[in-house]
Amino acid sequence: MTEIKLTVNGTTRSDEVEPRLLLVHYLRETLGLRAANVGCDTTSCGACTVLLDGESVKSCTVLAVQASGRSVTTAEGLVAEDGTMSAVQQAFRENHGLQCGFCTPGMVMASTSLLAENPHPTEQEVREGLEGNFCRCTGYHNIVRAVLAAADKLSGGSAPAEPEVTA
Amino acid sequence: MIPASFDYEVADSAAHALALLAEHGEDAKLLAGGHSLLPMMKVRLAQPAVLIDIARVPELAGIRVEGDEVVIGATTRHADLADSELLKAEVPILAYAAAQVGDPQIRHRGTIGGSLAHADPSADLPMTLLALGGSVEITGPAGVRLVGADDFFVGPFESVLGPDELLSAVRVPRDGSVKWGYQKFVRRANDWAIVGVAAYGGRVALASMGGTPLRATATEEALRSGASAADAAQLAADGTSPGYDFHADADYREHLARVLTRRALEGKAG
Numbered sequence: 549m550t551e552i553k554l555t556v557n558g559t560t561r562s563d564e565v566e567p568r569l570l571l572v573h574y575l576r577e578t579l580g581l582r583a584a585n586v587g588c589d590t591t592s593c594g595a596c597t598v599l600l601d602g603e604s605v606k607s608c609t610v611l612a613v614q615a616s617g618r619s620v621t622t623a624e625g626l627v628a629e630d631g632t633m634s635a636v637q638q639a640f641r642e643n644h645g646l647q648c649g650f651c652t653p654g655m656v657m658a659s660t661s662l663l664a665e666n667p668h669p670t671e672q673e674v675r676e677g678l679e680g681n682f683c684r685c686t687g688y689h690n691i692v693r694a695v696l697a698a699a700d701k702l703s704g705g706s707a708p709a710e711p712e713v714t715a
Numbered sequence: 716m717i718p719a720s721f722d723y724e725v726a727d728s729a730a731h732a733l734a735l736l737a738e739h740g741e742d743a744k745l746l747a748g749g750h751s752l753l754p755m756m757k758v759r760l761a762q763p764a765v766l767i768d769i770a771r772v773p774e775l776a777g778i779r780v781e782g783d784e785v786v787i788g789a790t791t792r793h794a795d796l797a798d799s800e801l802l803k804a805e806v807p808i809l810a811y812a813a814a815q816v817g818d819p820q821i822r823h824r825g826t827i828g829g830s831l832a833h834a835d836p837s838a839d840l841p842m843t844l845l846a847l848g849g850s851v852e853i854t855g856p857a858g859v860r861l862v863g864a865d866d867f868f869v870g871p872f873e874s875v876l877g878p879d880e881l882l883s884a885v886r887v888p889r890d891g892s893v894k895w896g897y898q899k900f901v902r903r904a905n906d907w908a909i910v911g912v913a914a915y916g917g918r919v920a921l922a923s924m925g926g927t928p929l930r931a932t933a934t935e936e937a938l939r940s941g942a943s944a945a946d947a948a949q950l951a952a953d954g955t956s957p958g959y960d961f962h963a964d965a966d967y968r969e970h971l972a973r974v975l976t977r978r979a980l981e982g983k984a985g
Contacts, residue, residue, distance in 0.1 A: 550723050567723035589716050591754055592905065594820060603823045609753050613723050658820065679904035680818025
């Protein structure tokens with residue numbers, strides 16, 4: 549067993565873990581944070597995406613011990629204490645950026661990371677920036693709309709009701 | 716999928732990593748981003764008894780100029796290569812290639828040293844190092860040795876890197892004026908190349924056309940003899956030995972190599 553100390557959603561955690569424990573299982577099973585889903589389990593689908601020191605990573609391909617000393621954020625951690633959702637979460641809701649919802653936490657985290665790196669993405673940059681996240685309902689158009697709306701809101705603009713997205 | 720059990724050691728310097736490798740022998744593997752190793756461990760294709768984490772060794776990361784080369788620490792991540800203003804100016808093909816690896820999440824974790832040590836013949840960075848004619852710095856018990864890209868890859872997922880050695884840095888020529896092109900043919904987002912081509916000056920390297928990244932030697936010779944890009948590209952598959960899978964058979968890969976080499980020699984990136 550190895551001791552890890554890390555910050556998860558702003559709270560300092562200290563745990564004894566097996567070195568082979570994957571970060572996604574640490575989050576889901578040790579801490580009870582179930583937003584990050586295990587989808588493909590092969591670094592492809594992005595359903596397990598969380599932020600590691602603010603950057604998107606696939607937590608099925610990170611060991612919990614590798615996150616020691618670092619900061620992890622899950623979709624639960626984007627919600628303010630009073631229950632207010634982040635701009636990205638709100639935009640997914642307002643633009644119907646989800647169907648079954650399984651990919652949604654990963655999509656939200658990947659989008660949050662994308663907008664931190666590129667606050668004013670074009671539609672093409674959003675599509676390419678989310679290439680590591682699969683939606684098996686294929687609801688991509690509304691996801692792209694949601695990310696563009698969130699970008700607009702975060703930059704203080706007045707989001708058009710229906711951002712132009714071409715098929 | 717859960718990897719088999721292993722012990723976890725954290726190296727605090729390159730020397731410490733080498734000492735841990737010497738102590739644990741062939742049962743140990745170095746871990747940086749883990750984006751080649753951990754997937755193999757999850758399906759039990761790799762079952763190291765000890766993982767030595769080198770991601771926390773500051774001296775192994777970073778990008779700097781040294782004479783007419785750019786030297787890149789082994790644990791420098793793909794995202795750092797892709798975003799590097801220094802690389803974009805001095806070695807633009809490498810910054811571009813790094814941006815084609817996997818997807819953003821993978822680029823936030825995967826490292827140049829890990830990708831080269833993994834020696835996947837279909838991967839972006841091995842092919843690009845070969846096109847650049849760069850070299851890798853290998854640190855071992857006897858000191859540091861430099862191995863050129865032409866000699867580093869010896870087979871599928873196999874390089875000359877020994878079990879007691881650490882791939883510590885990568886050296887590439889710096890000259891932002893050299894004409895380059897890059898072509899990666901995929902059918903799915905975030906996939907490996909069905910065929911890839913990296914062209915840098917008169918050097919042309921191919922991915923997924925054999926057991927290692929390969930030079931398109933017949934194309935290079937034709938270019939030296941003054942052939943046009945279109946004519947030289949017709950020879951791109953000569954001497955290669957592509958395999959087949961559900962994406963492409965060997966004939967189709969040879970066709971792709973010719974078409975993509977022409978585009979790469981025309982300076983196109985895509």
